[in-house]
Structures are given as structure tokens and as C-alpha cells.
Amino acid sequence: KQEVTQIPAALSVPEGENLVLNCSFTDSAIYNLQWFRQDPGKGLTSLLLIQSSQREQTSGRLNASLDKSSGRSTLYIAASQPGDSATYLCAVKGYTGANSKLTFGKGITLSVRP
Amino acid sequence: DTAVSQTPKYLVTQMGNDKSIKCEQNLGHDTMYWYKQDSKKFLKIMFSYNNKELIINETVPNRFSPKSPDKAHLNLHINSLELGDSAVYFCASSPGTHRAGELFFGEGSRLTVL
Numbered sequence: 001k002q003e004v005t006q007i008p009a010a011l012s013v014p015e016g017e018n019l020v021l022n023c024s025f026t027d028s029a030i031y032n033l034q035w036f037r038q039d040p041g042k043g044l045t046s047l048l049l050i051q052s053s054q055r056e057q058t059s060g061r062l063n064a065s066l067d068k069s070s071g072r073s074t075l076y077i078a079a080s081q082p083g084d085s086a087t088y089l090c091a092v093k094g095y096t097g098a099n100s101k102l103t104f105g106k107g108i109t110l111s112v113r114p
Numbered sequence: 115d116t117a118v119s120q121t122p123k124y125l126v127t128q129m130g131n132d133k134s135i136k137c138e139q140n141l142g143h144d145t146m147y148w149y150k151q152d153s154k155k156f157l158k159i160m161f162s163y164n165n166k167e168l169i170i171n172e173t174v175p176n177r178f179s180p181k182s183p184d185k186a187h188l189n190l191h192i193n194s195l196e197l198g199d200s201a202v203y204f205c206a207s208s209p210g211t212h213r214a215g216e217l218f219f220g221e222g223s224r225l226t227v228l
Contacts, residue, residue: 034216043118043219044204044206049216103159
């Protein structure tokens, strides 16, 4: 059974800092990995999708990497801004059976201080 | 032109009542999902439908019954509501089969059972 872990649960940084959010998963046989952002009281917004054959994806100040063999992904946020404050969730999708669904981590709540 | 829309956004009801949450997507996606986010913000899949066919049915009480009249709609009906059903329910959709593509989420429906 796939398990996704995101540590720490919360992070507070000053504005302008570059930061890395970590995600680890137990079953390396994944189809893809997706990073989401959730603002309080809102739904999830997809940030980046990495297919199993890819090693990274970039969008603006965000860069996500994937290392399947070690069961890890990182989301790098450059030059953080107060508007980046939100909860960031990582989710992995497997190939077959019970793991074919998207399994979420519990998220990292990021606070960027002005 | 909301992509995935859910109604109602808020629902407050008494224990024992029956309620429904509706979801519609205008993205032309084949697969739709219901996720539950509990008080600890943990997201867990409940159901997945592909072209109106049930694909994933997690261990969810029989009181929860999804219905997909067409591939653009996936409604969730809950019978005999219990206090523990209080949560935010998210609808999502993705293109292709349930193994492929990126997930797009609705804004969520916050259910409070008194």
C-alpha cells in the first residue's frame, strides 16, 4: 500500500528565501507525481505534474524533481513571496489495483513572512 | 467558466438526514472522483468513475452512494448522516483513464453534521 509523507507539517520563512519542500513515498512503482497548492477554504490547484519517465518539471519560480528509485520528490520555490503562503500537497498515482488512485501526503503549510 | 463545479459549497444538517452534493465538469474529461478531506486536512479518495463506470470504490460506508448520469457529472448522495461525516468533500476530474493525466479539483463542499 502506497504511503506518502511530507515533513515538516509546517514551515515559516522570511520573504525572499529560496526553499525546498520534501515528499517521500514508499512504493517507487508510480505512474506520476503531482504537486498541489491549497489555500484556506479553497480547493486544490495543480502546480506541477511529473510523469514517471521525467526527472523534473518547472513552472515560473517553481521546480519539482522526482527520484523514483529513492522514493523522493522535492518542490523548490525560488524567491518566496507572502502570496506563496498556502498548504502544499504532494500526491502519487500508481499503475494498477489499489495503488492506481492518487495517494496524498498530509501537506506542508507554508507561511512566508513579509 | 468554472472547470469543476460543486454545489452546495456549504451544507449544515442534522444527524440522520439524507443529503446530496452535485459535481459537474466542463473539461471533457473521462474520469471523475470524490475525495474526502477530514479535520486534519488529510485527503482520501472515496470513489472514481470513468465514463460513468465505477472504477475505484474505497472502503466507504454503504450510506455513501455515487451516481454518474453522464461523464460530465458525478453526484454524491449520503444517507443517514453521522457526526463523523463532517468534512470537506472534493470532486475532481482528469483526462483519459484513471491512470493518466492531471487532476483538476472543485472548490469543495463543506458538510457539517450537527
